[in-house]
Amino acid sequence: MRIVLIGSGNLATNLGVALKNAGHQIVQVYSRTMEHAHELATRLGAVPTHQIEQVSDNADVYILSLKDSVLQNILPTLCKGKSDKIFLHTAGSLPMDVFAGFAVHYGVFYPMQTFSKERLVDFKAIPCFIEACDAPTRDLLQALSRSITTKVYPLSSADRQYLHLAAVFSCNFVNHCYAISSELLARHHIPFSVMLPLIDETARKVHSLLPSDAQTGPAVRYDENVIERQKALLSDEPSWANIYKQMTASIHQTATTKREHD
16 A cells, blocks of 8 residues: 555654555655654655645555644645545544544554654554544555554544553553652662563563452552551652552552452
8 A cells, every 4th residue: 555654753653664564655754844754754765744735645545643633733734635545543542533524534543552763563463443434444444454463453432532541551650650660769779670570570460360460569458557658758759659649549449349349
């Protein structure tokens, strides 16, 4: 397929490489910054542009990987004169119908993974959630998805919002906890690498146990002596102390509810 990428960030970079490796032709890369467009376009053998008015009409599919607000603002110009083309966005929380009134054929291709430009991921292992406005778009989207991954699932816009919310808890919030942990350790000259075996084992456990069954630590049993001492250590960091307090209460409540139902 002939594809135009609208966006040049973390997801667009990983997706562009995966699509090119699967044999698709990346015709063009658009970014608001020409330097970023050129960087990814060069990597993919495509033409760069930083002007939405200059996006080519010589493609089958247009894949948008932009911030929600930016995406909505460019649709009138991007979709104009391309009624036979297919438009896809890659957002977790944006409804498919954001395209309504601008495009005839449209859908969603949402790969649920954390992406960084510096670290390419293997798309074959990534679950991708799709939605289409009509049968032709659905068929093309299925073929496009299955060219880079075997894990393809249909999902409505309404359910995708909850999937994205769950991903925020599982990834973004967890990573922020890593960042706090790293800073606490750095202040006492302890390398963050000492946490990696613990992090790895915690992640491995939920492959075979429900997260609620794998939960350990002072909050589960509500060990007040430990909890109060640790809260005191965070007295100079009120935002971290608040996170600790809220997380401790939530973990204890979940553990208590679980015991009541076991």
